[in-house]
Amino acid sequence: MTVIYGIKTCDTCRKAVKSLGVELTDIRAEPLSNEQLERFYAVFGEALVNTRSTTWRGLSEEERTRAPLDLLTDHPTLMKRPVIEKDGQLYLGWGKDVQAALL
Structure with a gap:
């Protein structure tokens, strides 16, 4: 099963959705749980x-020094998009490397 986490107005997310033919989980409408954010951060670190x-x-400048997970909780649009989960494996973005792995 493939899940794409992103924002419906994001062009990159739309491209991924169209290419993979799956639904988008809009993180504005359905905020990520703390467990999901921690898992994503464990895999991608600061790149998230x-x-x-x-x-x-x-x-x-003061806000930028806050912990990344706190920032992502308060500002979901700070997450690099999309985050794609396929068969338990996580991918970040929609670059050529991610496209090659998923298409």
């Missing part, structure tokens, strides 16, 4: 936080 996003740029 998108420091190039508009949300990141809008944070104060």
Whole structure:
């Protein structure tokens, strides 16, 4: 089973959904649980936080120093997208390496 976690307005998430033919779990509408966030962070580490996003740029310097999991809980759109789970394996983004592994 394949699950895509992202945001429905994200172009990259839409491309992944279209290519894989599965539903998107919108993390704005259905926030990730602490267990999911911890699991994703354990696999991807700092790469899970998108420091190039508009949300990141809008944070104060003080907020940026907070723990990544706290930031992701308060600002789900800071998560690099999409996170794809297939057969228990996690993938981050929709780059050529992820596409090659999943298509």
